[in-house]
Amino acid sequence: MSDIKEMSLEEREATLGGIGSARKRKEDARFIRGQGNYVDDIKLPGMVFGDFVRSAYAHAKIKSIDTEAALAVPGVMAVITAKDLEPLGLHWMPTLAGDVAAVLADKKVHFQNQEVAFVVGADRYAVSDGVQAVDVDYDELPVLVDPRKALDADAPILREDVQEKDNVGQGLRRHPNHIFHWEVGDKTATDAAFAAAAVTIKEEIGYPRNHPSPMETCGCVASMDATNGVLTVYGTFQAPHVIRTVVSLITGLSENNIRIVSPDVGGGFGNKVGAYPGYICAAAASIVTGLPVKWIESRMDNLSTTAFARDYHMTGELAADESGKITAIRANVLADHGAFNTHAQPMKWPAGFFNIVTGSYDVPVGHVEVDGVYTNKAPGGVAYRCSFRVTEAAYLIERLIDALAQKIGVDKAEIRFRNFIQPEQFPYDSCLGWEYDSGDYPTALKKALEAVDYEGLRREQKEKAAKGELMGIGIATFTEIVGAGPTRNCDIVGLGMFDSCEIRVHPTGSAIVRLGTKSQGQGHETTFAQIVATEIGLPSDAITVEEGDTDTAPYGLGTYGSRSTPVAGAACAIAARKIRAKAQKIAAHLLEVGEGDLEWEVDRFRVKGLPERAATMKDICMAAYSNLPEGMEPGLETTSYYDPPNFTYPFGAYVCVVDIDRFTGEIKVRRFYALDDCGTRINPMVIEGQVHGGLAEAFAIAMGQEIVFDELGNVMGASFLDYFIPTTVETPVWETDHTVTPSPHHPIGAKGVGESPNVGGVPAFTNAVVDAFAQHGVMHMPMPHTAWRVWQTIDELGLNK
Amino acid sequence: MIPGSFAYHRPASVDEAVALLGQFGEDGKVLAGGHSLIPMMKLRLATPEHLIDINGIGELKGIREEGGQLRIGAAATQADILASDLLANTCPLLPEAAALIADPQIRYCGTLGGNVANGDPGNDMPAVMMALAAIYALRGPGGAREVAARDFYHGTFDTALAENELLTEIRIPTPAPGHGASYQKMKRKVGDYATAAAAAVLSFDGDRCASAAVTLTNVGEAAIFVTEAGDALVGTAVDDTAVAEAAARAMALAAPVSDLRGPAEYRTQMAGEMARRAIRTAAARAKGG
Structure with missing residues (x-):
């Protein structure tokens, strides 16, 4: 019955293009031709446009909003303010973190560029003229910029709306500007370990406010079909189903009357997880006008108002014995969340998974405290290409272990070997509450050190130092925690963080696969097809992957936190296995043998002991619609919802080598070697691309990305003139490598990789920069490592003389 | 990022362009490459009523x-x-x-x-x-x-x-054959304005500097011609002492603002460093023929 029996087993496997194949990305054919379909490409009949009047001040009372002149601008159709939204209950919206956020400023503004009014008009020019013509009268208020002053007794109170509340969604708070206090670990035992320690170190380590700055800014087209009562919103959503549920909760519209569509999305990196005033206002404007309304952010709007990342002010401490073996960790964090608590973490985790701060090391005891505060800055606190607050945690531990090495005079690679969790300790229970599923850290670091000739680099560094030249070697051996997550401890607005996959196999041997995730450039159309190809024996080229339309995709929690492969990828494999189980029954019927007499081989079931008797998957697909066993339902379709039993723990060993110009402070990254272990590798080329992109972002973060404010809360440099997006000229050359330690609990052993390079890359850069100055006693240098900051260190040390 | 409305003119000759400029006065603005003007218009920091596009003027x-x-x-x-x-x-x-x-x-x-x-x-x-x-x-x-x-x-x-x-x-x-020149620009990334930049143009008579001009970019309200720096080089062999003196004189005239490229002190120091590099490179090029 086989039509491809002349092919060898290897040829058949190659034909599948399944797991392990470096096939080209299917979606790139349209992307590189400029044929993608992004939100701003969507044009609906009668569509009008909207844009915001934004606050010039960081903190001010709104005395009046005069819209008369704006309404007189030809083409302007409406100007919506908080007063107009109030009767609909839409002037404030709930956040994913249990707080509320103003949709349009209600009586006061809390940050510069905050949305004050929404102007709707026939075209973008009319709207822009209308925005200019709205006259807002403000009374300035004292501004709170520095989070370290937020909890002072005399600090200006920012949120009168919640002033009396002792809880804004994430536990008790102790000051009107306080959002939450979160702690984990054993304080008593940690204090005792520090008291008894031979060596302790303590460093203030800041992670500045930066922004995910995806290439495509946020936007939407909202279209209310009044006749049928259906609201359709096309938008830049990383999590379309969550948006549908949130829209339903906010508007009271029944969820079946809401359709959310994420078309092609031009990068997200966490920026497109949450709900923004633009979505609400476009929807409200569409309801009011009866016309589709498009809202697209400008670059400056994106950088200055939609979700930022980091802004963690950390104090980290390690206790150790004389050999550098860590005996305890302590971390105290002040988290600046801006004007509203709109961070996007699983709800029970106000500081995300920051308690992964023990990293790759066997730390007996630890204690972590995090306090979140309001400031007069844009709200956010999302995970910028990392799992929830994991990059902050990894940065802290990787910096601290370097500082410890310097303090006791042990080599920075050696101190890691002395502290690694050993391969035989997995599954490993960390002192701060995680069960690490798998890992082999010593093997990864050994491979990395050999690859870069670490000994040779250290020799060269010594020779250069003797000549007054600055060369630094940075190591980062990070561990991530991704794949949120098990529904027992992870939810967003009460929704368990499972994910889903539906597979429909067609009679002629092709299939469509739909998932609850949403690719923003990760290559889901390619990699998920490969998982299904291997599991059901149909070529990946014959498998279409579709995401992003809530009318067709099964419910899922979306794509962020490297969760797509660990969660939706697992759902893919489990759904495919259900398909294969039914296929086996059909094969038994076709071959007239018992089900148990069959064995699976690449793309077919064959009869054990009679290899020439086989039914290919292609044959079975047709039979599923034409020739079924007695009593079996026709068709070959299934859906799987996957609730992961645990997180996955990708890890890596990175080495960065920098040369620093001692007259200008400019840093040249001479070499960057990245070894990633993401478990089973689905598509090595896609992984390599992910690592390249993540490292480029890590480089940008370490070397230049910072959202800066002046003392009045004015946001400085919110454009790509100042906000550092490296070009190919600045971006270093990356060397990639891997080890493979499959996840024991994931159906195919995969762990996720998209964010590892950001988590591991940033500390590798900083460690290299600081290492260049270690001989002069420097323990830490603040990010970003701009030339002028580095030069200041050089100048203070007199190294430029 | 949407400009206000404006009238667009595309003169075919310099005379026509000059006539339009005369007609519109301060309401008119010349559009050449547009890479300074158009971003300013999109931010509505510039709101000319008349754009006079000179790209159609062959002369x-x-x-x-x-x-x-x-x-x-x-x-x-x-x-x-x-x-x-x-x-x-x-x-x-x-x-x-x-x-x-x-x-x-x-x-x-x-x-x-x-x-x-x-x-x-x-x-x-x-x-x-x-x-x-x-x-x-x-x-x-x-x-x-x-x-x-x-x-x-x-x-x-x-x-x-x-x-x-x-x-x-x-x-x-036309610079005399044998002159040496260099422009040294420090910037954060491709496309950026200079943190500091310096130009140097030198000529030599034998091993002595015969003429020298040193200028600076983006460290003051306008480009700076550092007469004193040139004076410090003329007659010397452009040795380390002379270069240091010229750079010090350049720094003395630099008056940058603090911005995200760095504090004024740093940008002044970089003006000196760029001047040093420009002078040394120009001298090497002159001597190298």
């Missing part, structure tokens, strides 16, 4: 040598400068500086005239023109006149160009 293009001068049409693009064999052979400082401006796409649009006439202290070509002792040919309702680059810049967006005048040509005395 404003072209690069040629005439009467001991290199003559470059004001509408010649940075890409034209990079592609010119004449400039590569006679005045390599110009393509060297052009290559440090923006990125290739922008250099196909951005013009030399726009860069020098706009009066933005961040533009690179004013300092280069000062170092080369360039002369700007201007045309207004009253006729043509010439202004030396070294006299042209009064402050930020404040130049000798009158509202009703058009810059038509840049005239550079």
Whole structure:
């Protein structure tokens, strides 16, 4: 019955293009031709446009909003303010973190560029003229910029709306500007370990406010079909189903009357997880006008108002014995969340998974405290290409272990070997509450050190130092925690963080696969097809992957936190296995043998002991619609919802080598070697691309990305003139490598990789920069490592003389 | 990021452009490459009522040598400068500086005239023109006149160009064979304005410096011609002492603002460092033939 029996087993496997194949990305054919379909490409009949009047001040009372002149601008159709939204209950919206956020400023503004009014008009020019013509009268208020002053007794109170509340969604708070206090670990035992320690170190380590700055800014087209009562919103959503549920909760519209569509999305990196005033206002404007309304952010709007990342002010401490073996960790964090608590973490985790701060090391005891505060800055606190607050945690531990090495005079690679969790300790229970599923850290670091000739680099560094030249070697051996997550401890607005996959196999041997995730450039159309190809024996080229339309995709929690492969990828494999189980029954019927007499081989079931008797998957697909066993339902379709039993723990060993110009402070990254272990590798080329992109972002973060404010809360440099997006000229050359330690609990052993390079890359850069100055006693240098900051260190040390 | 409304004019000749400028006065603005003006308009920081697009004027293009001068049409693009064999052979400082401006796409649009006439202290070509002792040919309702680059810049967006005048040509005395020049620009990334930049043009008589011009970009309200730095070099062998003295004099005139490129102190130091590098490189090039 086989039509491809002349092919060898290897040829058949190659034909599948399944797991392990470096096939080209299917979606790139349209992307590189400029044929993608992004939100701003969507044009609906009668569509009008909207844009915001934004606050010039960081903190001010709104005395009046005069819209008369704006309404007189030809083409302007409406100007919506908080007063107009109030009767609909839409002037404030709930956040994913249990707080509320103003949709349009209600009586006061809390940050510069905050949305004050929404102007709707026939075209973008009319709207822009209308925005200019709205006259807002403000009374300035004292501004709170520095989070370290937020909890002072005399600090200006920012949120009168919640002033009396002792809880804004994430536990008790102790000051009107306080959002939450979160702690984990054993304080008593940690204090005792520090008291008894031979060596302790303590460093203030800041992670500045930066922004995910995806290439495509946020936007939407909202279209209310009044006749049928259906609201359709096309938008830049990383999590379309969550948006549908949130829209339903906010508007009271029944969820079946809401359709959310994420078309092609031009990068997200966490920026497109949450709900923004633009979505609400476009929807409200569409309801009011009866016309589709498009809202697209400008670059400056994106950088200055939609979700930022980091802004963690950390104090980290390690206790150790004389050999550098860590005996305890302590971390105290002040988290600046801006004007509203709109961070996007699983709800029970106000500081995300920051308690992964023990990293790759066997730390007996630890204690972590995090306090979140309001400031007069844009709200956010999302995970910028990392799992929830994991990059902050990894940065802290990787910096601290370097500082410890310097303090006791042990080599920075050696101190890691002395502290690694050993391969035989997995599954490993960390002192701060995680069960690490798998890992082999010593093997990864050994491979990395050999690859870069670490000994040779250290020799060269010594020779250069003797000549007054600055060369630094940075190591980062990070561990991530991704794949949120098990529904027992992870939810967003009460929704368990499972994910889903539906597979429909067609009679002629092709299939469509739909998932609850949403690719923003990760290559889901390619990699998920490969998982299904291997599991059901149909070529990946014959498998279409579709995401992003809530009318067709099964419910899922979306794509962020490297969760797509660990969660939706697992759902893919489990759904495919259900398909294969039914296929086996059909094969038994076709071959007239018992089900148990069959064995699976690449793309077919064959009869054990009679290899020439086989039914290919292609044959079975047709039979599923034409020739079924007695009593079996026709068709070959299934859906799987996957609730992961645990997180996955990708890890890596990175080495960065920098040369620093001692007259200008400019840093040249001479070499960057990245070894990633993401478990089973689905598509090595896609992984390599992910690592390249993540490292480029890590480089940008370490070397230049910072959202800066002046003392009045004015946001400085919110454009790509100042906000550092490296070009190919600045971006270093990356060397990639891997080890493979499959996840024991994931159906195919995969762990996720998209964010590892950001988590591991940033500390590798900083460690290299600081290492260049270690001989002069420097323990830490603040990010970003701009030339002028580095030069200041050089100048203070007199190294430029 | 949407400009207000404006009227668009596309004159075919300099005379026509000058007439339009005279007609609209301060409400009119010349559009050349547009890479300074259009972003300002999109931010509504510039709101001209009339845009006078000079890209259709043939007489404003072209690069040629005439009467001991290199003559470059004001509408010649940075890409034209990079592609010119004449400039590569006679005045390599110009393509060297052009290559440090923006990125290739922008250099196909951005013009030399726009860069020098706009009066933005961040533009690179004013300092280069000062170092080369360039002369700007201007045309207004009253006729043509010439202004030396070294006299042209009064402050930020404040130049000798009158509202009703058009810059038509840049005239550079053809540098003597054997001269050495260099433009050293420190920037955060491709496309950025200089944290600090310096140009140096030197000539030698034997092993002694015969003439020297040193200028700075983006460390003051306008490009800076550091007369004293040149004086410190002339007559010397451009040794370390002379270079240090020239750089110190350059730093003394630098008065940058603190911005996200760095504090004023740092940018001043970098002006000195770029001056040092420009002088050393120019000297090496002169000595190397």
